[in-house]
Amino acid sequence: MKKMINGVDNIVDEMLNGMTAAFPSAIGRVPGTDVIVRTGAKKTDKVVLISGGGSGHEPAHGGYVGRGMLDAAVAGAVFTSPTPDQVYEAIQATECGKGALLIIKNYTGDVMNFEMAADMASDEDITVDRVIVADDVAVEDSTYTTGRRGIAGTVFVHKIAGACAETGADLPEVKRVAEKVIANVRSMGMAVSPCTVPAVGVPGFDLAEDEVEIGIGIHGEPGTHREKISPVRETVDHLVGKILDEGIYAEGDEVAVMVNGMGATPLSELFLASLRVNEILTGKKIRIAKTLVGNYMTSLDMAGFSVTLLKLDEELKGYLNAPADTPAYKEL
């Protein structure tokens, strides 16, 4: 393993300190915790949005803390859900009487830890509700699995629910909007090379030199299949095809697109991918309201990308275009 670290035990701690030191006017760390909050987080008079998850997905989620998006982000160990006490710290640190919405990616551990924190908050009469993001179409959603994984589409939930909360909407309203995003967002990813969890020291899976994994999860979980690497336009055709198969997006619809890098993908390649997404959607007369290209929900040093489509209506489009000022996402 070759990584630019000072020691495997301190990565999350130093990463959080680095993030807050880089953006002192935007975010800060709740002392003694792995919770990032807005700087000078005065008790705002709005519904609080809290997300989080294992580390290794930077800039998710700390990078999305700020005006128009999250109020707090909780970081777990690399690829490991944060613990209930840490999530509860985030709830306590931001509590303002209007309630909190927890935005959880659909993984067994994340759901359990956040739910236990929600139980702790309820015991203290803090109103907490939750939404679970499950946008990855690579995984069958059936009673025989844990359900679809939450991946890059989560960033759209942060953005749109965050803008809604900023208007002063109440908790049921913010939750409704978040669930509307979840119902209309779908993603699928792929990897050309695996990632290495620092504490493990070896890649999470093996891929041959000419092989790619289609449908990869953001922790290197296996996808739908492996195949020989093909031109990126063909890979994009496959990913977007699977997303369109969901039957959510039709001619005349308007969508937001995200082409998300997994951490070690050159931006040039992401633009090649986003060009193909653009061509496919244009061909299908699906209008593109906004395209995001970059590293939004990474997977350590994995090379590869995911494509996310979000179907918009006037309400979602309005919130998507509303101002946001966070370290990793700005809408001015």
Add this chain to the structure above:
Amino acid sequence: MASTLFDCISKIAETIIANKDYLTELDRAIGDADHGINMARGYTEVLQQLPQEEQDIGAVLKKTGMVLLSKVGGASGPLYGTAYMKAAKAAAGKTSLTTQDGCEILQAVIAGIQLRGKAQRGEKTMLDAIIPACEAYCAAVKAGQDFSGCLDAMCAAAREGTDYTASIRATKGRASYLGDRSIGHVDPGAASSLLTMEAVRDFYREQMQ
């Protein structure tokens, strides 16, 4: 008794820490390669925080559960944390345990894990080790066996249940994404549960000598 329990939990902790790489390797096959790392982190903290003088068995178990809950993370943290805290509730106020108490503790542990994980037997989880282990233990109690015999029965059933997880498809947890590709691999949670139970048995064997 509680100080014995302290030693027993220390034995569990040492066993899990010693098997860190083994558990992580099992998880690498069908999960996200962190089970051993997370469990070892939790039990390392347990060794540091466990109150040695505490006499109330429930209090020792509760503390263990709280530490695991706050240090392990992932799915294992809430599941093992809940398991110890349910055990603590069943043993609250006691300074010694009968073999029958052990049966009730195991049943409480299972109820807690099922409530938190929403899983049933046969889904390739830790329950596939713990439920048969509990049944075998309680049957041995009923048959009038001594503690040592009950623990042997428990561990034999837990081992069989853990081996059985290799033959089935996961429908819960991260391994469920693999579908049929999960077949052939032992569930890491079942494996760490088996190690836990074997550590208890080995501890009492050593005590007897």
